[in-house]
Amino acid sequence: MVPLATRNLLAEKGRFAMSVAGVAFAVLLVLVVVSLYRGWSDVGRFYEKLPGDFWLSQPATSDPYHSSSFVPVADGQLAAQVEGVGTVIPVYTRHIAFDRRGTTLDVFTMALDTKRGPYALQPGQIDIDRVLAADAGVGVGDRLDLLGRPFRVVRVHSGGNSIFQTAFLSARDGRELVGVPGRVSFLLVGLKPGADAAAVSRRLHEALPALEVHTSREFADSFAGRVNAGFLAVVGVLVGIGFVVGGAVIALTTYTATVERSREFGVLKAIGASGKFLYGIVLRQSLVVGAAGAALGVAASAAVANLVKRDVPEFITVLTLRDAVAVFVLALATAVVASYVPVRRIERIDPAEVFRP
Amino acid sequence: MTDGTLLRAEGLTKVFGSGHTAVRAVAGVDLAVAAGELVLIMGPSGSGKTTLLSMLGGLLRPSEGRITIGDVVITALPRRELTRIRRDSIGFVFQTFNLLESLDALENVEIALNVSGVKGGEAERRARALLVDAGLEARLRFRATKLSGGERQRVAIARALANEPHLLLADEPTANLDSHHGLEVMRVLRDLATRHDKAAVVVSHDPRLEEIADRVLQLEDGRLRPETVRRPVAAGR
Numbered sequence: 001m002v003p004l005a006t007r008n009l010l011a012e013k014g015r016f017a018m019s020v021a022g023v024a025f026a027v028l029l030v031l032v033v034v035s036l037y038r039g040w041s042d043v044g045r046f047y048e049k050l051p052g053d054f055w056l057s058q059p060a061t062s063d064p065y066h067s068s069s070f071v072p073v074a075d076g077q078l079a080a081q082v083e084g085v086g087t088v089i090p091v092y093t094r095h096i097a098f099d100r101r102g103t104t105l106d107v108f109t110m111a112l113d114t115k116r117g118p119y120a121l122q123p124g125q126i127d128i129d130r131v132l133a134a135d136a137g138v139g140v141g142d143r144l145d146l147l148g149r150p151f152r153v154v155r156v157h158s159g160g161n162s163i164f165q166t167a168f169l170s171a172r173d174g175r176e177l178v179g180v181p182g183r184v185s186f187l188l189v190g191l192k193p194g195a196d197a198a199a200v201s202r203r204l205h206e207a208l209p210a211l212e213v214h215t216s217r218e219f220a221d222s223f224a225g226r227v228n229a230g231f232l233a234v235v236g237v238l239v240g241i242g243f244v245v246g247g248a249v250i251a252l253t254t255y256t257a258t259v260e261r262s263r264e265f266g267v268l269k270a271i272g273a274s275g276k277f278l279y280g281i282v283l284r285q286s287l288v289v290g291a292a293g294a295a296l297g298v299a300a301s302a303a304v305a306n307l308v309k310r311d312v313p314e315f316i317t318v319l320t321l322r323d324a325v326a327v328f329v330l331a332l333a334t335a336v337v338a339s340y341v342p343v344r345r346i347e348r349i350d351p352a353e354v355f356r357p
Numbered sequence: 358m359t360d361g362t363l364l365r366a367e368g369l370t371k372v373f374g375s376g377h378t379a380v381r382a383v384a385g386v387d388l389a390v391a392a393g394e395l396v397l398i399m400g401p402s403g404s405g406k407t408t409l410l411s412m413l414g415g416l417l418r419p420s421e422g423r424i425t426i427g428d429v430v431i432t433a434l435p436r437r438e439l440t441r442i443r444r445d446s447i448g449f450v451f452q453t454f455n456l457l458e459s460l461d462a463l464e465n466v467e468i469a470l471n472v473s474g475v476k477g478g479e480a481e482r483r484a485r486a487l488l489v490d491a492g493l494e495a496r497l498r499f500r501a502t503k504l505s506g507g508e509r510q511r512v513a514i515a516r517a518l519a520n521e522p523h524l525l526l527a528d529e530p531t532a533n534l535d536s537h538h539g540l541e542v543m544r545v546l547r548d549l550a551t552r553h554d555k556a557a558v559v560v561s562h563d564p565r566l567e568e569i570a571d572r573v574l575q576l577e578d579g580r581l582r583p584e585t586v587r588r589p590v591a592a593g594r
Contacts, residue, residue, distance in 0.1 A: 001476050002468040007459035267455045270416055271516070272444020273472045274437075352416040354455055355407045355528050 005284035008257050016289070019253035023293020024300055026246030027331055031301035033238045034323050037231055039316030043164050044223025048216040051117055052089060052188035054201060055214045063219040064093045065108055065164065066226060070183040075208055079187055082203045084195035089114045090184035092174030096146050100136045107132055107146070107167045111174020112188065118155070119168055126151035127168040131160030131314045147177065162314040187211075243334055246293065251338035254286045258342035262349050269351035278346050283339045290335025294328045363523055363556040364390040364413065369422035371408050371579075382408040384579040385422070388558075392523065395550040395557040397570035398581075405579035406560035407528060413558060414447050414526045415439040426524060444473050448517030448555075450546075452529035454509040456501035462488055462512045463497040469519035487515040491545065507538025514545055518553075525549060525557040531566065543569045 009016045044063060047055075056079060057069040073090065080088045090113040097106050107128070112119040121127060126144060128136075133156045138144050144151050151169070160166060169177070178185060191200055197215075204213045258265065265278060305319040369386040372379050383405040390396050400406050411417035413424060415431050424432050431442055443449075456465050466484035470476075475483065488497055491511040496504060504512065510530060517525060527546065531539035547569040550557045559566060560576075567573050575582040 001471055001480075002460060002464045004457065004460065004464075004468060007464075011459040261457075263455070264457050267451075267457070268468070268472065269440075270414070270443065270449055271469055271472060272440050272442075272447075272520075274440055277472055352411045354449075354451060355411055355416070 005281050006288055008261055008281075009253075009285055009288055012257070015253065015256070019249055019289050020292045020296060022249035022253075023246045023289060023331065024296035026242045026249065027294050027297025027327055028300045028304065029245070030239050030242035030327050031298065031319060031323065032304055032317070033235055033242070034327070035301065035305050035317040035319040036315060037227075037235045038318035038320065038323065040161065040163070040227045040231060041224040042318055043161060043227070043316065044220035046159060046166070047219040047223070050112070050188060050216065051114070051119070052087065052190045053197060053215065054189040054191075054204060055091075055216065055219060056187035056189060056204065056208060056211045057185075057214065059210075059212050061212060061214070062226070063214075063222045064091070064110070064186060065223060069093075069185050070180055071185070071187055071211060073182055073184055075211060076184070076187050078207055079189055079204060082200065082207050084192055084200035084203065085189055086192035086195070087114075087188075087190035089188040089190070090171070091186040091188050092169075092171070092178045093185040094174075094177050096177070098146050100144075103135075105132070105135055105165070107165050109146070109167045109169050109174065109177065111169040111171050111177075113171035113174075113184075121154065121168060121170040121173075123170045123172045124150070124152055125154045125170055127155040127157060128153055129157050129160030129166050131162070132165040132167060134313065135165070149173070149177075160313065161316045243330065246290075246331060247334040247338045249293070250286050250289050250335050251341050253289050254282060254339055255342045255345060257285055258282055258345050262345070263354065265346050266349045266351050266354045269349060270354045275347070279339075279343050282342045282346060283336065286335040286339035286342075287332060290331050290338070291328075294331035297331070298324045298328055361391045362389045363392045363427060364388070364558065365423075365425045366413060367423045367425075369409070369412060369424065370420050371405075371412060371417065372420040382579050383412065383419070386576075386579075386581050388413075388574070388581065390524075390556040390558055392556050393550055393554045394571045395547060395559065395569060397566050397573045398558065398560045398576050399562065399564075399567075399573060400560075400576035401562075404576045406576055408579075409576065410526055410528055410558065410560050413524075414449060415443050445520060446522050446524060448514075448520070448522040448525045450510070450513050450517050450525065450527035450530045452532045454501075454506075454513045454533070456504075456509055456512055456516075458501050461498045461500050462493055462504060462508075465501060465512050466516045466519050469516045473520045484515070484519065487518060488512065491515045505538065506534045507541050510534060510538070510542050511545065514542070514549075518549070523555060525555050527557065527559040527561075529561050529563070530559060531561065531563045536565075539563065539565060 056071060061067040061069045076088045076090055079085060092111040094109050096109055097104055114120050133139060138153050140153050140156060142153050144153055201213050302319055305317040308315050308317045366386055366388040369383055371383040372381050374380055398406055412419045419432060423430055426446055463484050466487055467480045470480040470483055493511055496508055530542050543566060546557060549555050
């Protein structure tokens with residue numbers, strides 16, 4: 001088969017390059033927005049990395065970041081006696097706003113009352129995330145003051161973003177900052193090896209009927225739900241704009257290439273080309289622009305996602321293969337739709353015109 | 358048709374517009390062309406030559422009259438069937454060549470085969486043979502824009518022959534060519550009618566074409582003049 005579609009497109013290399021770039025920018029816009037959305041949605045996965053399986057909280061708690069909770073310390077002892085429970089870690093949480101070099105920063109502090117692991121800190125020590133470290137301009141060994149208390153940065157962990165920055169404190173500091181005697185914010189319960197999670201959850205409900213039992217996954221999902229509620233509409237609009245822009249670029253390019261060569265399409269009609277044959281040429285033109293632009297856009301998105309991850313950590317981007325494939329396929333579908341206008345143009349070409357000089 | 362007539366037009370009329378602005382471009386033309394015959398239709402600009410050719414080629418529907426190609430009355434056919442007839446039975450040669458500029462000579466012929474469903478190696482082999490036959494072996498991969506006028510017209514003729522049509526319709530095939538290339542194209546057309554037994558209708562201003570025509574008809578104001586110049590078929594060969 002003679003590759004007329006690509007020849008027509010490549011006959012104007014500059015225009016073809018600009019069209020591909022236009023589609024690539026549209027795809028880049030879509031994928032960057034989607035990857036930012038994914039990144040924000042995944043922020044709550046942080047709960048799943050903490051050393052526990054269940055969270056005991058006051059009723060009507062969505063997740064530690066979005067809700068306050070006060071649980072009697074004594075409930076920790078009751079929870080520890082439940083069959084299948086291996087560990088119970090009291091957790092203190094509090095949002096703290098503080099001034100740093102003339103800027104007000106917010107941090108979500110957590111303190112896990114544990115003797116082992118990376119969260120077992122000494123009084124006066126603080127473990128902050130990368131974004132907070134960058135915003136506050138501090139590193140390991142530096143001093144950071146919260147509520148008039150001096151803390152020494154002992155670790156900078158990965159994570160953090162423009163809306164959610166975390167710091168870990170010692171249990172004593174956490175308790176003092178929360179300042180409610182006899183209460184902790186949450187109880188983080190770990191299962192014994194081999195314990196049946198559903199059965200333990202049921203027993204915790206029975207033993208502590210005044211508390212709610214959440215899995216870490218539920219908290220993560222709840223967090224993602226909050227993000228979705230706030231951002232999904234915006235993301236939808238931006239993604240929609242991206243596809244409209246991409247589709248318009250493809251339609252305009254294919255339409256122009258078709259109009260410029262209407263006489264040639266007329267010649268093909270005159271020599272007996274069927275509608276299917278002619279529409280196939282237009283469709284291939286659209287698909288070539290769409291596929292080349294989408295491929296370039298996906299590659300550019302991957303590069304941008306890596307750059308953002310390295311240089312602007314507060315913008316968490318998660319570019320998944322699934323999203324990239326979905327956007328690529330949607331770009332091709334947009335190309336098919338965009339070929340409608342030039343196809344209509346071809347329908348109107350009168351083959352008898354080819355006899356006119 | 359049993360009398361050897363390949364193309365027959367009866368009472369062919371084309372009126373553009375209506376009412377007092379109506380223009381009768383072709384008025385009651387009767388014409389019969391046999392296989393192996395080359396008919397030249399001459400006439401001044403605006404005499405209706407191109408309109409007549411467009412109707413004979415199934416590109417324009419007549420207002421009245423009937424056209425038969427082989428055994429098929431094409432004036433009664435729906436658009437899709439007309440497209441098939443143009444693809445399978447008619448070869449077109451245009452004044453301005455009408456080659457596809459983004460394609461090379463070989464591809465310009467190949468695409469006519471693609472149109473009729475011949476693809477890949479088979480299409481390339483047949484296109485190559487036609488162009489070699491037209492003396493363009495050394496120009497196969499030249500873009501249409503890089504060919505001389507005569508070469509372009511020979512490519513256009515090869516394209517017209519790609520699907521082995523019975524009828525060849527040529528509109529001013531020598532108009533954009535110098536005398537040397539014009540003669541070349543004339544020889545090719547003559548050869549096609551004689552050697553390949555095709556019926557050919559050529560409309561032109563070019564009096565040189567009279568040398569190769571079996572019959573020369575004059576079209577004036579949309580009517581074929583009764584005084585038709587008839588030449589022996591061997592004349593000019």
